[in-house]
Amino acid sequence: xxxxxxxxxxxxxxxxxxxxxxxxxxxxxxxxxxxxxxxxxxxxxxxxxxxxxxxxxxxxxxxxxxxxxxxxxxxxxxxxxxxxxxxxxxxxxxxxxxxxxxxxxxxxxxxxxxxxxxxxxx
Amino acid sequence: xxxxxxxxxxxxxxxxxxxxxxxxxxxxxxxxxxxxxxxxxxxxxxxxxxxxxxxxxxxxxxxxxxxxxxxxxxxxxxxxxxxxxxxxxxxxxxxxxxxxxxxxxxxxxxxxxxxxxxxxxxxxxxxxxxxxxxxxxxxxxxxxxxx
Numbered sequence: 463x464x465x466x467x468x469x470x471x472x473x474x475x476x477x478x479x480x481x482x483x484x485x486x487x488x489x490x491x492x493x494x495x496x497x498x499x500x501x502x503x504x505x506x507x508x509x510x511x512x513x514x515x516x517x518x519x520x521x522x523x524x525x526x527x528x529x530x531x532x533x534x535x536x537x538x539x540x541x542x543x544x545x546x547x548x549x550x551x552x553x554x555x556x557x558x559x560x561x562x563x564x565x566x567x568x569x570x571x572x573x574x575x576x577x578x579x580x581x582x583x584x
Numbered sequence: 585x586x587x588x589x590x591x592x593x594x595x596x597x598x599x600x601x602x603x604x605x606x607x608x609x610x611x612x613x614x615x616x617x618x619x620x621x622x623x624x625x626x627x628x629x630x631x632x633x634x635x636x637x638x639x640x641x642x643x644x645x646x647x648x649x650x651x652x653x654x655x656x657x658x659x660x661x662x663x664x665x666x667x668x669x670x671x672x673x674x675x676x677x678x679x680x681x682x683x684x685x686x687x688x689x690x691x692x693x694x695x696x697x698x699x700x701x702x703x704x705x706x707x708x709x710x711x712x713x714x715x716x717x718x719x720x721x722x723x724x725x726x727x728x729x730x731x
Contacts, residue, residue: 481602483713486706497699515699519702543705553716554636554640557639558633558635561635562635563628
């Protein structure tokens, strides 16, 4: 799969979808930038700064996993994060397999436009 | 990358489908149709592996070259085409071995300092879950489509 060529985006109806992930991502980026600015050549990164990044990671975990950790130590949180990443990898693996199966049964005329539209509606 | 930066800088007060989600969807669906066209209909597992690679490639291209993990993913995908053997990565001693397990899971994690690793992990998780959400959505709509 080569690098994609630029394509203009058609105008599509925009459904309302919450994106708290984007806000969190922005906060994480700001925290990391702040840490990088503050950490000059001689300055060590403090535990507090690391803890802030780690707690931002915790906020990315799904509810069920967050309950497991609660006010946990950083190492427990990292373990939970590792477990979460592994489960996401497994999901990609499983979904790829399902898509492969569905592709085999899909009618050759099945319009992908319909799929895109239904995706954007949900 | 001009179109992407202008899309990201415009203010988005409504919680809608973000520009990166849309880009991801277009990239992945385009890759899916390519897989369908180029893979023989009989080889289900081969097609499955190609779909999986398309997923990671779409993720990485959408995240862009500014992320260490996306660069590592694309490196891995392109090198795979040339040789099967994966060279064992030497864990950099200056980066330290803190969060060793996490470094193995996040692409490119071996050569990062701890702070960068945490930041990259956060972005990687965000993009991974977006990709999973997308694939689940496609499976759901494809399953309900038809007779």
